[in-house]
Amino acid sequence: MSEQTLERIESTLQELVVTVRDTNERVEKLDERVEALDRAVRENSERIEAETKRWDERFFQLARDNNAISRNVIVAAASVIIFGSVLRAVPDILEALALLSAAR
Secondary structure, three states: OOHHHHHHHHHHHHHHHHHHHHHHHHHHHHHHHHHHHHHHHHHHHHHHHHHHHHHHHHHHHHHHHHHHHHHHHHHHHHHHHHHHHHHHHHHHHHHHHHHHHHHO
16 A cells, blocks of 8 residues: 555544544533433423322312302201291281180
């Protein structure tokens, strides 16, 4: 082989070494970025999971509150119906008592 051929081969090898070094640096940077993105995804997943749990708890608390309110409304309505019937009968009872006491 001639000296020029050897010089070209050496030059090409040096260029390849530089290219490989640059590529390795880029790969390392990309690895760092991927690791950072993985961390961010994990953190976001944890935050989403925690927020989902909070919203689940809020929903169930709202459901419990609504059930309590519904029970109170039903009890109040039943009380009005029952006491309304009783109060409607009060004048008749008072009249009967008045007649009994007048008959004595």
